[in-house]
Amino acid sequence: MKKGKLFSIAGITFASAIVLAACGGGTSSTKDDSASKSTSSSESGNMAKEQVLNLIEGAEIPTMNSVMNTDATSSIVMNNVFEGLYRQDLKNDSVLGMASEEPKVSDDKLTYTFKIREDANWSNGDPVTAKDFVFSWRRLVDPATAAPYSYMMAGVIENAREITAGEKQPDTLGVKAIDDKTLEVKLEKAVPYFKGLLSLSMFYPQNEKYVTEQGDKFASNSDTIIYNGPFKLTSWDGTGLSWKYEKNDTYWDKKSVKLDKINVDVVKEVSTALNLYDNGQIDRIGLSGEYVQTRQDDPDIKKLPTSYSFYFKFNQKRDGKDTPLTNENIRKAIAMAYDKQAYADTVLQNGSIPSGGLVPEGLAKDPKNDKDFREENGDLLKFDAKKAQDYWKKGLKELGVDKLDLELLSDDTENAKRSSEFMQGQLEENLPGLSLKLKNVPFKVRINDNDKQNYDIQLSGWGADYADPINFLELFGTTNGNNKSGYSNEKYDDLLKQISTTSLADPEKRWGQMRDAEKLLMDTAGIAPIYQRYLTVLQKPYVKDIGAHLVGADYSYKWAYVTEK
Template identity: 50%
Template sequence: MKNSKLVWLLSLLLVVGLFLAACGGDEDAKDTTTDTDDKDATTEETEVAADEEQVLNLIQTAEIPTMDSALVTDAVGFDLLNNVNEGLYRLNQENVAVPAISDGEPTVSEDGLVYTFTLRDSNWSDGTPVTANDFEFAWKRAMNPDTASEYGPYMMNGVLKNATAISNGEAEYTELGVKALDEKTLEVTLEKPIPYFLSLMSFGTYLPQKEEFVTAQGENYAKNSDAVLYNGPFTLANWDGTGLSWQLLKNEQYWDKENVKLTEINYDVVKENSTAVNLYTNGEKDRTSLTGEYAMQYAADPELLLEADTSTFYFKYNQERLGEKTPLANVNIREAITKAFNKEDLASVVLANGSTAAYSFVPSEFAFDEDGNDFREVNGDMAVFNVDEAKAAWDKGLKELGVTELTLEILGGDTETSKKMDEYLKSQLETNLPGLTITLKEVPFNVRLDLDTNQDYDIQVAGWGPDYQDPFSFLSLWETGGGNNQMSYSNPEYDQLLQDINGSLALDLPARWEAMAKAEKIIVDQDYAVGPIYQRGLMFLVKPYVKGIVAHPFGGDYSYKWAYIEGKTK
């Protein structure tokens, strides 16, 4: 669970996929959850609940950028994919990866390199069977350079045989280590033994896709709800590809449909917290997140629930914009900005939703060593708010650039919370760094993703939720030339540490731990490649009749497979 202190060995075995922010997610895109008691609904409770109207009404704060599992990189997309599709494994109510489309555990070769899965009988939403070829096709498509997947290489390199060679242009994507032996048998060959491999099978990038359907759709694939097939608990409906509302409907073709009680989930994108709260209080929505003044206003409300979170939000400093070097290529400018704003006030006054100031990139209460020590304790606080140090670095940077003033743009979201935070950051930076002018560019989430991919920004407020429970899920982002490193950061020492962490040090847990701590210190407190801002906390209102929603600490944020309505006044 999110607040459990898992020992280091267990955290390796429970590695699973994500957010933001994965995965670059919007800062309040993650919605709400019920308390832990609701996660273990009994059969008797769900049978009673089935007599009531099983409709859940939710708010989302960002549009859906894509429903293509090969292309999705954001929290909204991964969350929805987790509820409308299913891979070989799925996270259960205790957040353990268990067989799903896989009919039980696979057989594994003695050298730990070859896994053979037998698929259960299951269908796509069009009534056709899910086959082993659907997995082979989807995974190879994610590694096909023509697909331009960010997560394919990120999740498969170093895991599946030939994935790294494919990414380096040394092998064809068709040589990826996955093969359908027949309709029900899938053979997967690894690059090296991976202790947490089965857990990865629950992550969105490893979902299946039906080749005939994808090919027939062509460029239209996954651009609207009719252009996707579903094999999970729900199907997506009434999404036109750009709209601000959509539905999830119970999937009558789902192999485990008897355990799905909700018949309908209605989503509306609402970016203003005031509007969201009004929709909740008048009964139109069953959950809403709270920030700022609303978090304080409802602090004592009996329907208030708090949720810790493992997402970190930070400044991305783009060192090369559209092919031209930016002032942020200067390490002193990056250091100055990192130290020039008060994170404590931002978290407690501006956000006021349980978020905490971040002085590191890897979050607290996330990863633990074999003695139960939090990874956060190794480096302690870094890049602390310090106006004097910020000004000294600023003056040095300006002198090196040969200028006396700079104008920089902050790219952020268009939600109410984003705008308030960006205004605060602008005020702090301009006040504490004489000669700095900040312009704000506040855009919808999907637009921000495009600008990020094209490196068309100066400073970006970004967020990352882990894809598996290991600090490497955060640290791997900044490898030179990596798919998520759209800011031209490069450090050979850092790259070597990343190679060692999952290479020569993979089985030496204490040494691996130290190497990860050293890597984090380089990006946060030496190169100032990114500037930590806050670790997200969530505060929200949930109607008491909403039961059984399962929150995940990484991967898709929530599962509604076991959710139900009970005790709602009619």
């Protein structure tokens, strides 16, 4: 979703996530968000009379239905127009959102009782109630909804796993409205990162009366949605390349929202975005490739790490038939046949680093010795053309063929096309007999192809929803709704089960099992890691206090403002 979520490949979708705030892994500390001084930096410079930002995204909005969201672009938009029980502030702390105070927690840490703000309202004037959370959460786990992120509640909220499996009814979910403003949540087990989940889009509320009235039209455009966050989405027709945010006057903390409007346009070519920035039409853009090199001395340039991990997904079943990628040796061959460092240096050129595993650097630390997960597990799949060719020969022999024709799916942005061409050259050169056809499509189309498993190899990626390695590792469990690759390993599934159940009470044991799980995924080449994204952006000096988040939605505009130019 980031949040754990699918996102545009090597494009500029997340170029707006800039380092204006401390970018830690997020904490569990909470505080009342009503006083802007506690979450916003002090204002610097004279406030501009016109509080308007002009921004770009690198991809269209695939959905505005919070129950169905899986991608980062939608997560960014939803984070600014909706609000859950908590949200992340400028320091990446969890601060109170729709919740008016910290919950009462039972001694066994399984029952949480939340109070919803009395002044929390939807943009149509309806109050936000505990029933809105009950309705939305039940929709998420209802098999009839087929929500890809329903697994986020499985093993966390009581009965969620059984409901998604069709064994129990949605109304048995461990969530109940005690009254209009009191929400009770029962957990299946004590979950150390529970509060961190509550700012994510799948935990947002939905107004049952409004959703029911809209029917199939709900969330199809900006006029068929109501909002409970800092902004309202406007001028979005459901498929277009532009939209706007406008300040939401019904938001409980509207006094903290300084921006009146944000204009957003989808621009997929960095060269076009750079021209718009230099001409003063856009206030912030992302750079990549040669553009980073040409602007190294620009005082507007900023760089920051992200929790986004990019990799090849290998689809083992397409159109109901096994693909050549069911062969482990073929997967290993491809995973070791491209030079990740050369790719980072010559194609990305933005500070991104080669990755030796699925879990990104900086996400989480060993509870025993405080060492980073990536450092401890090391580089598990290195570039080695000779070993790759050995695996390739074995795989071809096992398949009874001497050549393979495969397809590489990716986005249609300028950088995604360059990435595809680089990988095509590397793989065809290092694996004799491989013919790799490129398929570059719009982001929304790629998501659809992914969901239908309509691909052979996909250049894909994931951003952390919360600061725990399981957020990445669970993606390739056999029953995970975001797997969409056909990868299935009984030992891997057993490790995931223990990590999320019996090992929760033993952090050190759980940590070791997560390390073992990633090693197993790499040993079997379930995926092939490529790089961890770093962002290079240009931002006008008059833009202040945009919240950049390492986990969850990439950025927040709640506290942003502009000073006089």
